[in-house]
Amino acid sequence: MPPSRALPALLRTVLRSTNPSLSFHHHHQTRLLSAYGYEQAKVLGLTSLGEPKDVLKLHSHSISPPHGDALTLRFLASPINPADINQIQGVYPTKPTFTTTLGTAEPLAVGGNEGVAEVIAKGGNVKGVEKGDWVIMRKQGFGTWRTHAQTTMDDLVVIKDREGLKPEQVGTVSVNPMTAYRMLKDFVTMKEGDWFIQNGANSGVGRAAIQLGRLWGLKSINIVRKRDSRMEELKQELQGLGADVVVTDDEVESKGFRDQVKEITNGGREDIRLGLNCVGGSIVNSMAKQLASGGHIVTYGAMSKKPVSLPTGLLIFKDIHFDGFWVSRWSEKHPVEKEACVKEVLDLTRQGKFKDVPMDAVKWEYRTKQEELVKAVQGTLEGYRSGKGIFVFGET
Structure with missing residues (x-):
């Protein structure tokens, strides 16, 4: 490397090590791949209730390597359900979960209640799940319209056997x-x-x-x-x-x-x-x-x-x-029955006895723009879809 280019490269390395969420733009935007074990996450979230097109924003933050009971997830598929939209509008019995842990100045809630994710890293105390396993959310309010998340096993149900199943099928089983x-x-x-x-x-x-x-x-x-x-x-x-x-x-x-x-x-x-x-x-x-x-x-x-x-x-x-x-x-009161029920429906899906609803997949990649994601949510509300709207995550 010529000496003139060595210094900026070195500077970037130092800056990244102190602030892993910094990304550097050359001629095009590049995905900053988990520098030093940090994951770069994007969430479709809201800081106030209202119409999806008015309140939903794409927000980036970084997730540190998991320790102790924590595990890091990469989302694979997250549907857009009518209840998710009602929640954003503030007309649903449960309100979205607002938090300041995602690096925003004001509390932010992540949209979506249903989805499937893959475990990509786990802390030393985490039992009952391995890297590469698929998980779904135990209850409402998790916020599934995001590329990555960090949580504990309390929030998750492990899909023990995902053989012959697509993420879209597992991601839409629990509602x-x-x-x-x-x-x-x-x-x-x-x-x-x-x-x-x-x-x-x-x-x-x-x-x-x-x-x-x-x-x-x-x-x-x-x-x-x-x-x-x-x-x-x-x-x-x-x-x-x-x-x-x-x-x-x-x-x-x-x-x-x-x-x-x-x-x-x-x-x-x-x-x-x-x-x-x-x-x-x-x-x-x-x-x-x-x-x-x-x-x-x-x-x-x-x-x-x-x-x-x-x-x-x-x-x-x-x-x-x-x-x-x-x-x-029902799900909150009957967690054990819920797990059995999920397993039964997924078994039927695997055997070809249960078909998923027609889906209209919205691809979510690292370069996907906020407008595309918000339009997919608003479109569900306006009934423009040929099937159930679902975010399917690619290279995130």
């Missing part, structure tokens, strides 16, 4: 499939041949319920929003997953629906015991009317933002129960 699984199991004792009815049937939870129901011998009536294009295609897609009947919301609210249901359920001899609701509004009453005495409507979302109004006659004379389900609360 939608879990919600469908628990709602089908925990409210009504369903036996083979029983029916359930659900709205939002082409959502992530809806598709999971169709498939799990089919595997357990249950039959399903699936309600989707009427659309001008691709209606037939959507029906075939859901039937391909195991849907017995696919109808539109208009059909369900029409006068002839009761007769249609009678025909479907063997002259009304087969009971519809359970209804799953993520829409709200008048459609819920139309569903509740089809239930057998003592049936349950379980609400897990409110996409129409309209309330569920309860017809008194159904409560008194048919003893219809109206329940709510929130997967975050």
Whole structure:
């Protein structure tokens, strides 16, 4: 190296050793690879609540080598769920976790609650996980829209067997499939041949319920929003997953629906015991009317933002129960069952018996710009996606 270039190179080395988060720009931006064991992390975070496009910013910080109980993670895939967006807007029951540990002047929260990461380094006291293992988050509020993180085993569930699985499949297992699984199991004792009815049937939870129901011998009536294009295609897609009947919301609210249901359920001899609701509004009453005495409507979302109004006659004379389900609360109360549930769904995925939802991958690399990431989140809100938005991490 010529003497004139040796000094800047030496200076850079010294500066890096004292401040590993410094990166140096030549003609193009280069990724400063974990200088002295430090990881350069980027997070998509917020310092105040509001619309994603207004509050989300890309922030860089460095992570020191892990000691003691700490381990360092590199994220592989993190979905963009509606609840993540509601949290950013401040309209969700749990608020994002704000912290000053990421090197910002004001407290910052990292977006995202679900995802899968790989362990890339661990402190001397860490047991039960090895470098290269995949992990998912134990509960909500971790902040998964980031390239790297440092945490302890308290926050994580290790995916013991990831053979034959893609990061996108593992990264989306703990919210939608879990919600469908628990709602089908925990409210009504369903036996083979029983029916359930659900709205939002082409959502992530809806598709999971169709498939799990089919595997357990249950039959399903699936309600989707009427659309001008691709209606037939959507029906075939859901039937391909195991849907017995696919109808539109208009059909369900029409006068002839009761007769249609009678025909479907063997002259009304087969009971519809359970209804799953993520829409709200008048459609819920139309569903509740089809239930057998003592049936349950379980609400897990409110996409129409309209309330569920309860017809008194159904409560008194048919003893219809109206329940709510929130997967975050269930997961926190039942960590052991959650792990078993995750394992079961991943086993089914591996065997080809459970298909993940159509996904619209957003690549997140070291050079990915803030605008691209924010647009992906905002786009989910505006319904522009052809599938579930998910950050898939490349070279970070």
